[in-house]
Every structure is written in structure tokens, then in C-alpha cells.
Amino acid sequence: MEQSKLGKRINEVRKARGLTADKLSELCNINATYLRQIEGGAKMPSLPVFIDICNALHVSPDYLLQDELEKNEVSKIQAIETLWENVPLQKQEVALTMIRAVLEHTEQ
Template sequence: MDAAGLGNRIHEVRRRAGISSDKLAELCDVGAVHIRKIESGSKVPSIQLFTRICNALQISPHYLLQDSLSEEITPG
């Protein structure tokens, strides 16, 4: 998984939704600094936090991971 790509996509979706990083952190029950580190690509969220981010942003996990999935999965 490309942490920077995932972080950028989360950042883009959050901004389009009009949600601050502080608000997203509150919705996900983590610190705002943690959300900012994820968005900058210096941290990768746990599966549990990733799920909370998807729910808070009302976005499909597939959408956030689509670049990573297309690079890692090759037709058999």
C-alpha cells in the first residue's frame, strides 16, 4: 500500500466533504495529529481506524484503496 497515496486521497475526500482534520479526528476517536500524519503519508491507519475514516467520510474503502489495489492485483 502506498501510504502517501492513501493519505492524499483521504485528505482530498475530507476537504471535499467540508470536514476539518480536527472534526475527522473527533469522529474517528483519535487525535488530530494522528489524522494529519495519515494524510501526510507518514502513518498508515490500522484496519479499525481505516474503517472509522471510511464511515466518517461516507466513502467506500475501495475508492480510497483503488490505486493500491490496481497495482497489487494482477490477472491470473
């Protein structure tokens, strides 16, 4: 796994949230130098630190890892979610009814 992709995504989200490296490191209870090493790709965060970063940035782990993960069920769910968010509520109800009908039909 290339550490630079994860670090770059953390850096991008941090900046988009208007947080300085010092502020994010404070929220995560880590040293700012360590955070900069993570963002620069020199270090890989431990799982507890990674979870703290996700929580502090209000993003899901899969969002930060999306450049590292192979296409899988998460990718399919994200594609559906993107479609879903761009559809009016009335069409969402129709789509949900259709999905339920397909699932019920395949279970029989």
C-alpha cells in the same frame, strides 16, 4: 504500498466533505495529529481506524484504496456502475433484461 496515495485520497475526500482535520479526527475518535500523519503519508491507519475514516467520510474502502489496488473485479464493477449511472431508467431496464438473458443462456 505507498502510504501517501491513501493519505492524499483521505485528505481530498475530507476537504470535499467540508471537514477539518480536527472534526474528522473527532468523528473517528483519534488524535488530530495522528490523522495529519495518515494524510501526510507518515503513518498507516490500523484497520479499525481505516473503517472509522470510511464511515465518517461516507466512502467505501475501495474508493480510498483505488490508487493502491490492482485492476480486478472491483474495477470492473466500478466501470459497470459508472456506465449504469449515466443511462436513463428505460435503457437500464433493457440492459438488465439483456444481462439476465445472457446469464440464463450460459447456465444451460
